[in-house]
Amino acid sequence: xxxxxxxxxxxxxxxxxxxxxxxxxxxxxxxxxxxxxxxxxxxxxxxxxxxxxxxxxxxxxxxxxxxxxxxxxxxxxxxxxxxxxxxxxxxxxxxxxxxxxxxxxxxxxxxxxxxxxxxxxxxxxxxxxxxxxxxxxxxxxxxxxxxxxxxxxxxxxxxxxxxxxxxxxxxxxxxxxxxxxxxxxxxxxxxxxxxxxxxxxxxxxxxxxxxxxxxxxxxxxxxxxxxxxxxxxxxxxxxxxxxxxxxxxxxxxxxxxxxxxxxxxxxxxxxxxxxxxxxxxxxxxxxxxxxxxxxxxxxxxxxxxxxxxxxxxxxxxxxxxxxxxxxxxxxxxxxxxxxxxxxxxxxxxxxxxxxxxxxxxxxxxxxxxxxxxxxxxxxxxxxxxxxxxxxxxxxxxxxxxxxxxxxxxxxxxxxxxxxxxxxxxxxxxxxxxxxxxxxxxxxxxxxxxxxxxxxxxxxxxxxxxxxxxxxxxxxxxxxxxxxxxxxxxxxxxxxxxxxxxxxxxxxxxxxxxxxxxxxxxxxxxxxxxxxxxxxxxxxxxxxxxxxxxxxxxxxxxxxxxxxxxxxxxxxxxxxxxxxxxxxxxxxxxxxxxxxxxxxxxxxxxxxxxxxxxxxxxxxxxxxxxxxxxxxxxxxxxxxxxxxxxxxxxxxxxxxxxxxxxxxxxxxxxxxxxxxxx
Amino acid sequence: xxxxxxxxxxxxxxxxxxxxxxxxxxxxxxxxxxxxxxxxxxxxxxxxxxxxxxxxxxxxxxxxxxxxxxxxxxxxxxxxxxxxxxxxxxxxxxxxxxxxxxxxxxxxxxxxxxxxxxxxxxxxxxxxxxxxxxxxxxxxxxxxxxxxxxxxxxxxxxxxxxxxxxxxxxx
Numbered sequence: 001x002x003x004x005x006x007x008x009x010x011x012x013x014x015x016x017x018x019x020x021x022x023x024x025x026x027x028x029x030x031x032x033x034x035x036x037x038x039x040x041x042x043x044x045x046x047x048x049x050x051x052x053x054x055x056x057x058x059x060x061x062x063x064x065x066x067x068x069x070x071x072x073x074x075x076x077x078x079x080x081x082x083x084x085x086x087x088x089x090x091x092x093x094x095x096x097x098x099x100x101x102x103x104x105x106x107x108x109x110x111x112x113x114x115x116x117x118x119x120x121x122x123x124x125x126x127x128x129x130x131x132x133x134x135x136x137x138x139x140x141x142x143x144x145x146x147x148x149x150x151x152x153x154x155x156x157x158x159x160x161x162x163x164x165x166x167x168x169x170x171x172x173x174x175x176x177x178x179x180x181x182x183x184x185x186x187x188x189x190x191x192x193x194x195x196x197x198x199x200x201x202x203x204x205x206x207x208x209x210x211x212x213x214x215x216x217x218x219x220x221x222x223x224x225x226x227x228x229x230x231x232x233x234x235x236x237x238x239x240x241x242x243x244x245x246x247x248x249x250x251x252x253x254x255x256x257x258x259x260x261x262x263x264x265x266x267x268x269x270x271x272x273x274x275x276x277x278x279x280x281x282x283x284x285x286x287x288x289x290x291x292x293x294x295x296x297x298x299x300x301x302x303x304x305x306x307x308x309x310x311x312x313x314x315x316x317x318x319x320x321x322x323x324x325x326x327x328x329x330x331x332x333x334x335x336x337x338x339x340x341x342x343x344x345x346x347x348x349x350x351x352x353x354x355x356x357x358x359x360x361x362x363x364x365x366x367x368x369x370x371x372x373x374x375x376x377x378x379x380x381x382x383x384x385x386x387x388x389x390x391x392x393x394x395x396x397x398x399x400x401x402x403x404x405x406x407x408x409x410x411x412x413x414x415x416x417x418x419x420x421x422x423x424x425x426x427x428x429x430x431x432x433x434x435x436x437x438x439x440x441x442x443x444x445x446x447x448x449x450x451x452x453x454x455x456x457x458x459x460x461x462x463x464x465x466x467x468x469x470x471x472x473x474x475x476x477x478x479x480x481x482x483x484x485x486x487x488x489x490x491x492x493x494x495x496x497x498x499x500x501x502x503x504x505x506x507x508x509x510x511x512x513x514x515x516x517x518x519x520x521x522x523x524x525x526x527x528x529x530x531x532x533x534x535x536x537x538x539x540x541x542x543x544x545x546x547x548x549x550x551x552x553x554x555x556x557x558x559x560x561x562x563x564x565x566x567x568x569x570x571x572x573x574x575x576x577x578x579x580x581x582x583x584x585x586x587x588x589x590x591x592x593x594x595x596x597x598x599x600x601x602x603x604x605x606x607x608x609x610x611x612x613x614x615x616x617x618x619x620x621x622x623x624x625x626x627x628x629x630x631x632x633x634x635x636x637x638x639x640x641x642x643x644x645x646x647x648x649x650x651x652x653x654x655x656x657x658x659x660x661x662x663x664x665x666x667x668x669x670x671x672x673x674x675x676x677x
Numbered sequence: 678x679x680x681x682x683x684x685x686x687x688x689x690x691x692x693x694x695x696x697x698x699x700x701x702x703x704x705x706x707x708x709x710x711x712x713x714x715x716x717x718x719x720x721x722x723x724x725x726x727x728x729x730x731x732x733x734x735x736x737x738x739x740x741x742x743x744x745x746x747x748x749x750x751x752x753x754x755x756x757x758x759x760x761x762x763x764x765x766x767x768x769x770x771x772x773x774x775x776x777x778x779x780x781x782x783x784x785x786x787x788x789x790x791x792x793x794x795x796x797x798x799x800x801x802x803x804x805x806x807x808x809x810x811x812x813x814x815x816x817x818x819x820x821x822x823x824x825x826x827x828x829x830x831x832x833x834x835x836x837x838x839x840x841x842x843x844x845x846x847x848x
Contacts, residue, residue, distance in 0.1 A: 236735040244736045251731045361805055369798035375795075380781065380790045388786050393725045395779035396733060402794050595738070612738060624738070 002147040003068050006056030007647025010097070010144070013049040013437035017041045024126030032049040036047040036122050041113055042126050043125050047108035047131060050101045057094060057145055061087050067162045070094055070145040072224075076589035078164040078559040079174075087169050092303060092318065095182065100135040102183075102190045107132060116609075120212055123201035131193050134325050143318060148301040149291050168589030175241050181233040186255060188227025189295045192260060195267075196292035199285050203336050206287075206343045210275060216288060217271045218649070224264045232638040243597045243610040245530060245626040245636070250399040255378045256298030259371050263291040265366040269360050269417075276422065277357065278347030282337075283364070285344060291331045294371075301378070317383050330565070331649040337673075352424040359417040366413060370406045377402065398625060408460050411519055414512050415468035418475055435472070441467030461523035465516045472509050472516075479506075499647060507648025514644055519636030526603075532624045534615050535566075544627040546607050547571045551579075553621060561585040561594075566611055566621055570600055582611040582623075605629040717756050718766055721749065733779060739745040759789065 020043035027036035057070075061084045066072040074087045074094070089095040107128040110121065151161035151421075172178075195216040199676045234257065234579035239247035248254060267287040273279045337344075350357050384392045419433040445463030453459055478628025481492040487495065499506040532542045535550040540550075552567035564584045570577045580598040588595065600607040608626040614621060721735030728744040732736055737745035748769070755768035768778050781787035818836070 189837040243738045244732055246736075250729060287824075350809055361809075365798070365801045365805055367733065369794065371799060373794035374796055374798050377790070382788070383785060384781065391774065392787055392790075393776050393778060393780040394781060394790065395725045395731065397723065398780035398790065401780070402791075406798070513732055631847065 002056045002059045004150065006053045007058065007144065007146040009049050010136065010140050013046045014140050015655065016045045016049060017129050017132050017136050021126060021129040024129060025124065028123055028126065040122060043107055045131050047104040050104045053097060054101050057084065057097065059086055061130035063145040066166050067149055067160060069149040070530060072163055072166045074169055076168040078589065079169055080560065082179060083174050085168050086256045087514060089182045089420060090169055090173050090402040093143040096143055097139050097145050098134060099186055099190060100132065100139050102186050103135060103193060104134050106190060106194050120198065120201050121209050123205060124197040127200050128193060134535050138318065138321060140150040141322060165589060166315060166529060168587055171587045171592050171594035172241060173327050173586065173591065175237060177237045181230060182238055184226050184233060185230030188223050188230050189298065191219065191223025191226055192292050192295050194265065195223065197290050199288040200336065203285060203340050203343065208341060213271060213274055214411050220264055220267055221331055221645060224268060224290045227257065227261050227264065227644060228641055231261060236635060240597055240599065245608055245628060252300050256301045256375045259374055260291045260294040260298065262367050262371040263287055263294060266364045267291060270364050273357055273360055280358065281344035281346060291327060293326060296329065300326065321473045328451045330457050342487065354420060354425040354430060356420045356422045357414060359420050363413045363417060370403055373402045404457050408464060411464040411468060414515060415471045418509065419471055435469040437467045440470045455526040458523045461519050465520050468516045470511050475509055485613050498516050501652060503650045504648045507644045510647055512642030514640030516638045517640055518634050521630045521634030521637055527629045529627040530625065532612060532622060534618065534620045534622050535619060541625055543622055543625050547574050547624060548609065567611060570607060580609055582609050583609050603632055603634050606631045684812060713756065717753055720756060720762050721752055723766065723779055724769055724777050729775065
């Protein structure tokens with residue numbers, strides 16, 4: 001019943017979407033307002049209709065309906081409720097339905113809000129319907145999650161089959177963060193469809209004014225925020241679950257999420273040049289297009305099996321569909337770009353190399369270079385095999401060697417950009433603004449070198465972090481000082497007033513500071529230590545400042561899995577720090593093993609313990625311990641980045657009227673004069 | 678008395694010397710074993726596990742991994758046999774192919790893997806430099822200074838608003 005209702009809802013959504021798309025195009029071409037209104041309503045209807053399909057699939061999971069192949073393959077009776085909920089997006093079919101649902105949600109919001117965009121909104125809605133149509137075709141005809149499980153009968157025919165229990169959810173996905181990581185990542189990926197739709201609609205319509213770029217920028221920021229959160233959660237999941245002691249392995253699927261993040265970041269910077277100076281219009285439109293194309297490309301990488309990855313879904317014919325869709329989108333972009341190129345002519349030219357505009361240009365170059373290096377490294381095994389016939393691997397050593405210098409350069413530009421003035425910066429102002437940050441940055445590097453830090457990249461990262469921090473702090477200090485002098489407020493009030501007056505600018509600085517904190521956390525990985533040891537009860541493993549003693553070894557069972565648990569006492573000197581309990585589990589339904597990592601986290605370092613296995617000859621457990629310095633800073637930095645994004649999204653308020661100083665009064669007189677009062 | 682003390686010292690020194698002779702081989706062996714493990718780890722970090730996990734060979738932590746266990750054993754034998762790291766890596770390539778290398782070797786077509794990102798970044802830099810130069814030249818022929826400032830209140834208001842916007846209300 002629920003599967004039939006779900007399938008019907010998908011088909012209904014597909015019909016509504018096809019109508020919204022086709023009627024929308026005809027209405028746009030023939031200028032028919034009634035048809036346009038019906039197309040809009042059809043577009044709005046997709047979200048509630050698909051919601052029915054999603055609720056049906058959840059219902060099938062919660063009621064253990066193993067006659068449905070997707071449910072049987074991704075759940076089992078003893079799977080906790082929490083994970084039955086998350087099982088919806090754990091496989092190819094369900095995650096694509098989930099993708100469609102999120103897209104329909106965005107479309108619903110775009111069509112219900114944005115009334116002030118006039119003609120732009122309906123056309124953006126039509127473009128979103130076009131994207132939605134592709135995904136709904138996949139949901140309905142290629143990878144439907146509502147397919148009934150069948151088996152071959154003795155007479156050779158197919159007949160329905162209901163197994164006694166499901167095959168269970170992949171144990172790696174049975175982790176609280178995995179309930180949130182995919183939705184946030186999808187909200188990011190899918191969210192980039194909205195700026196794409198607005199940018200393409202503006203290009204098609206030659207939309208007058210800069211309003212469309214504000215809308216596009218705002219939506220990009222929302223999608224970027226979600227993508228950042230999704231990437232961070234994925235990194236934390238890898239750290240806390242996979243057990244190899246790291247959080248980023250340059251896996252193709254990780255790379256697929258990083259690429260649109262990099263181009264989206266580039267757009268969020270270069271769009272300021274268009275808003276303020278009417279420059280880089282072609283560049284900006286292509287950045288939005290490329291970001292969307294990279295999102296689709298990432299989905300293709302994850303789902304086609306073209307590159308091997310621990311995160312990828314099973315190989316399926318779906319890859320051809322994505323290649324076709326990518327080519328179609330690219331062709332549409334190229335077509336309208338070639339027809340409307342005149343619309344994207346710059347209004348101003350760059351006046352000086354030492355200017356904010358030039359720093360944005362370089363920042364964009366560096367971000368795109370990083371994106372290209374990641375793309376190139378990810379695809380090189382496929383390219384090399386096609387050209388030479390030999391397979392090669394491109395792993396972390398390649399990505400680290402190519403990308404670390406690029407990211408250090410980016411960190412430098414993060415500090416430099418805000419200190420440069422728009423249009424032109426004089427040498428005097430350059431000297432005034434850069435002297436202290438540079439001295440403190442270099443001083444930090446020298447101090448750390450004296451304190452025996454010898455890793456060049458780490459030294460540069462710490463020095464640049466100090467440099468950028470000083471530039472950011474000085475920006476806040478100068479602004480708050482002016483407000484204090486005007487209003488006599490306290491420092492805290494002045495800072496709050498400053499941020500509220502220009503949330504976008506100061507939110508951006510908060511994001512930059514978050515990136516600095518993250519860079520410090522990443523630089524800490526240069527000093528990782530590790531040790532592996534076979535342990536008896538009572539024996540002690542020493543690593544860095546820690547002594548880890550095995551106190552107990554127990555075995556047990558839950559309805560979902562069988563486990564073996566080690567009880568470890570962690571001491572630092574004479575102080576007993578904590579007890580840790582790493583586990584090895586065997587999940588009953590899937591018969592897949594999982595090792596539960598335990599982490600004692602601190603500001604200075606993490607003690608990371610992994611139950612690596614049991615020596616078959618001695619029967620003793622093997623413990624792998626890591627000391628990972630500064631990892632907590634990475635997560636906190638990520639939190640600051642998200643906080644900055646929220647601040648930047650919050651609407652800023654006009655500066656308060658303060659008529660206390662003579663200067664302010666003089667300005668008021670000037671305004672009165674200008675108004676002709 | 679002094680002779681007795683000297684004799685006792687000599688005995689102690691003799692015992693210590695003997696003890697050192699007995700312990701020395703164990704110390705050397707322990708040190709060489711540590712150096713051996715270090716070398717295995719160092720070379721292993723240049724290799725990739727091919728089970729599909731995409732992890733560095735010596736960092737693969739999959740239980741009963743069909744690849745990393747035997748491959749690390751092969752590596753240990755190669756490290757034991759050859760003093761040169763390159764030769765040990767060659768043994769791994771012979772056994773598993775170039776795909777076992779964590780980064781493509783900088784030779785033949787694979788050189789492109791290393792050169793292309795640098796070339797692309799350099800190309801972008803040159804392009805930006807050219808664009809900047811072109812724009813700067815155009816700007817140079819546009820009269821900047823000496824242009825009359827219009828005595829127009831609306832124009833003044835627009836300038837004021839732009840400054841306000843730039844400085845976020847701080848002017």
